[in-house]
Amino acid sequence: MRDWLELFKALADENRLRALAALKGGELCVCQLIALLDLAPSTVSKHLSILRSARLVDSRKQGRWMYYRLARDCRTPSASRVLAVLFADLDRTGWLAADRKRMKKIVDEGVESLCRRLFCKS
Amino acid sequence: MRDWLELFKALADENRLRALAALKGGELCVCQLIALLDLAPSTVSKHLSILRSARLVDSRKQGRWMYYRLARDCRTPSASRVLAVLFADLDRTGWLAADRKRMKKIVDEGVESLCRRLFCKS
DNA sequence: CTTATATTTCGTCACATAACGAAATGGGAA
DNA sequence: TTCCCATTTCGTTATGTGACGAAATATAAG
Numbered sequence: 001m002r003d004w005l006e007l008f009k010a011l012a013d014e015n016r017l018r019a020l021a022a023l024k025g026g027e028l029c030v031c032q033l034i035a036l037l038d039l040a041p042s043t044v045s046k047h048l049s050i051l052r053s054a055r056l057v058d059s060r061k062q063g064r065w066m067y068y069r070l071a072r073d074c075r076t077p078s079a080s081r082v083l084a085v086l087f088a089d090l091d092r093t094g095w096l097a098a099d100r101k102r103m104k105k106i107v108d109e110g111v112e113s114l115c116r117r118l119f120c121k122s
Numbered sequence: 123m124r125d126w127l128e129l130f131k132a133l134a135d136e137n138r139l140r141a142l143a144a145l146k147g148g149e150l151c152v153c154q155l156i157a158l159l160d161l162a163p164s165t166v167s168k169h170l171s172i173l174r175s176a177r178l179v180d181s182r183k184q185g186r187w188m189y190y191r192l193a194r195d196c197r198t199p200s201a202s203r204v205l206a207v208l209f210a211d212l213d214r215t216g217w218l219a220a221d222r223k224r225m226k227k228i229v230d231e232g233v234e235s236l237c238r239r240l241f242c243k244s
Numbered sequence: 245c246t247t248a249t250a251t252t253t254c255g256t257c258a259c260a261t262a263a264c265g266a267a268a269t270g271g272g273a274a
Numbered sequence: 275t276t277c278c279c280a281t282t283t284c285g286t287t288a289t290g291t292g293a294c295g296a297a298a299t300a301t302a303a304g
Contacts, residue, residue: 001136001139001212001215001217004133004139004208004211004212005134005135005136005139008130008131008133008134009130009134009261011126011130011134012127012130012131012133012134013127013261013262014123014127015262017123017126017127029280030280030281030282031280031281039262039263039264040263040264040265041280041281041282042263042264042265042266042281042282042283042284043262043263043264044281045281045282045283046261046262046263046282046283047262049282061270061271061281063271063272063280064270064271064272064273064278064279064280064281065280065281066280066281066282076211078207078208078210078211081203081207082204082207082208085200085203085204085207086126086200086204088200089126089198089200090123090126093123095123115279115280118280119279119280120279131291135291135292137292151250152250152251152252153250153251161292161293161294162293162294162295163250163251163252164251164252164253164254164293164294164295164296165292165293165294166251167251167252167253168252168253168291168292168293169292171252171253183251183300183301185250185301185302186249186250186251186300186301186302186303187250187251188250188251188252237249237250240250241249241250242249
């Protein structure tokens with residue numbers, strides 16, 4: 001019960017759903033999610049920490065960058081099934097298309113260039 | 123997307139999950155849910171209105187009493203699937219057992235007696 | 245019609261949450 | 275070492291949410 005509440009609370013935010021959907025395409029650096037969601041770095045970090053507490057994502061640090069990915073076999077079989085239904089439906093209705101296009105450009109730019117553009121004053 | 127957010131927000135509250143689970147056993151009067159959840163009538167009414175806006179429950183008025191039930195084919199096929207997974211898991215883990223026992227007593231008492239006990243000063 | 249009563253609506257309060265910027269952290273780079 | 279910079283943590287603010295009681299609503303009973 002407590003688990004289900006944590007899951008539903010984690011999923012009850014548009015930006016977190018968008019982040020999860022983006023992570024379906026593979027692991028992403030925080031800065032890439034910042035660019036996608038167009039939010040302050042601290043805000044994105046908080047969202048990711050909520051998703052991690054809910055055990056929906058894992059993270060690993062590589063050099064200066066922190067990468068997040070969907071937790072394999074998300075959390076529990078039940079939660080996995082919920083996410084599968086969710087993503088299938090979002091796919092079907094095309095809600096992810098715009099973000100996917102956006103994310104493609106972001107990934108193509110490369111993390112180094114992206115971070116320079118995001119954080120350096122120029 | 124908007125729909126999914128509404129669904130997850132509606133499900134992200136323990137009292138609403140308990141109410142939905144109780145309604146799985148058949149339609150219930152508001153006063154029975156008040157007795158189950160042990161909350162103020164206005165609070166329960168608000169929860170039910172949230173569930174109704176989310177199209178998870180339907181209501182009908184009969185005499186003095188308002189009955190709520192699970193919306194058949196809850197909202198959308200996708201939402202139905204989510205609820206099915208949720209309830210199956212809650213069943214499996216026994217989280218509903220206590221409420222079911224409680225609700226049996228409440229139903230057995232009968233609505234008239236229950237309302238007298240709940241609302242009349244004595 | 246008038247009263248009683250089950251439910252909803254409204255107003256309010258306390259608390260949770262999402263947003264931001266500033267400051268802290270921690271791992272490369274110089 | 276010292277500096278740089280991506281990320282996180284912290285503090286604050288604005289908004290959302292759940293709780294209650296009082297008042298409004300609607301229907302049955304008298």
